[in-house]
Amino acid sequence: MASSSNALMKGTCLKIESPIGDAISRIRFAPKSNNLLISSWDSVLRLYDVDSSILRLEAPSEAALLDCCFQDDSAAFSVGSDSCIRRYDFHSGTHNIIGNHDDIATSVEYSEETQLFRQYMSFHCKNGANLWTLKSKCYSVFSSALAFAVESMSLCGLYLIVAVGTSINMYDIRNLERPVQEKKSYMDHQIGCVCSFPDCKGYAIGSIDGRVKLEFLNPSDANLMGYIFRCQPKSKDGRNHLVAVNDIVFHPFQYGAFITGDNDGYTIMWDAQSRKRRFELPRYPNSVASLSYNHRGQLLAVASSYTYQEANEIEDPPQIFIHNMDENYVGSFSAGSSGLNYAENQSQILYVTP
DSSP, rough: HHHHHHHHHHHHOOOOSOOOOOOOEEEEESSSSEEEHHHHHHEEEEHHHHHHEEEEEEEEEOEEEEEEEEEEEEEEEEEEETTTTEEEEETTEEEEEEEEEESSSSEEEEESSSSSSOOEEEEETEEEEEEEOOOOOOOOEEEEOOOSOOOEEEEEEEEEEEEEEEEEEEETTTBSSSSSSEEEEOOOOOOEEEEEEETSEEEEEEESSSSSEEESSSSOOOOEEEEEEEOOOTTTSSOOOOOOEEEEEEOSSSSTTTEEEEEEEOOOEEEEEEEEHHHOOOOOOEEEEEEEOOTTTTTTEEEEEOOOOOOTOOOOOEEEEEEEOHHHHTTTTTTOOSSSGGGTOOOOOEEOOO
């Protein structure tokens, strides 16, 4: 047990022949393989085969890439500072521009939930949202101006969870005319990231002041009420240590297991059901910019990179670490009373919300 735990804690740093030259914006594991998609500010999209330790694709572009996502194991999308949406074909090794925004394109997600056509959604800095179809040729089927800038988004079945300021808007992707739900998050500061539950029954949001909120879409009893907690304890002088939560990911099969990554370089695993903090990985040299589980939940990828959020951020070269999430180590979730309650580790539950 000790050896497997040590391997988990240490992780393995990916060796990429051409080092990533600027901040990492997003990492995502493929839907059915251990290929890792990497977008970065150095204008290059990379596809890395974690099993074989081989860089499968290195596709340069003309702009900083701010987000990426898979269409399937053979294709992907990216959006960038030149307002372009690009599609990459891994079989041919080619990519092309398939759409444009009026301003910097910041977020992209792909969905196959609608049976009529395959869709992807993109957002840009001028508070705009676009829905695109790939049925025959790519074209925009919906465009809308939003009241606030989109900070983050996450697909939740047929719904799109969108973070705007300190609120959450939920859209039905079959009709984006207006949100089906607009909800205050009760966060004091701007929301920085949002992630849907694997079973699409709710979502988690992280704020720039270090708080995380879990929200259930249709709470049926008191045990499913939303709640907020702070990831990091208070500092020695009693003041709250305000550190942005940059990303949240849920384990695909361990119900209630999720991980947060923050701007101080900390990665922490939590148990949503028991409301306990399970363990913390060693601090990374840079901020934790992005996180991703593989499709089986056996591997966790952590992007250690500066994020341009703070003037005094450490600017060590960006790195990506792969952790083998040993079942014996992670599999104890909700099986007993081990682990620290959030409050017991000075990560206090602030209040329960309806």
